[in-house]
Structure formats: C-alpha cells, structure tokens
Amino acid sequence: MPNPPAGLCDSCAHQKLIGNTRGSVFSMCLRARTDERYPKYPRIPVGACPGWERRDQPPADRASS
Numbered sequence: 926m927p928n929p930p931a932g933l934c935d936s937c938a939h940q941k942l943i944g945n946t947r948g949s950v951f952s953m954c955l956r957a958r959t960d961e962r963y964p965k966y967p968r969i970p971v972g973a974c975p976g977w978e979r980r981d982q983p984p985a986d987r988a989s990s
C-alpha cells in the first residue's frame with residue numbers, strides 16, 4: 926500500500942506503486958503514459974476517477990513492499 930493510502934487508485938488496475946530508498950511508497954497512474962488527462966502522480970486520496978478499472982490480480986510490476 927502507498928503511504929498515505931491513495932483511495933480509489935489502490936483498487937485500480939492502472940496503479941503502479943513506486944518505492945524510494947527512504948521507505949516511502951507513491952501511487953503512480955499508468956494511464957498517464959497514454960492519456961494526458963491523467964496526472965502521473967494524482968493528488969491522493971483519489972475519490973472519483975473516470976479511468977478506474979477493477980484490479981483482479983496484482984500486476985506483476987507492483988512494488989512488493
């Protein structure tokens with residue numbers, strides 16, 4: 926989980942968690958790569974988002990922390 930929690934992004938298929946060397950975990954939006962309407966690092970917690978899609982399986986590239 927990112928710290929602090931990222932709201933809707935925490936259950937979204939387009940979230941990628943990015944950890945830094947100081948132990949912080951940030952919530953990145955992968956939709957930002959292809960759609961300029963989405964910020965790379967959305968202001969959290971995200972309460973509503975038209976791009977949200979349910980994440981059934983944790984993506985392989987999610988940070989393990």
Ligand code: SF4
Pocket residue numbers: 933934937938939940941953954955956963967971974975976977978
């Ligand atoms: S699409 Fe929306 S809910 Fe999903 S990660 Fe991006 S900002 Fe968060």
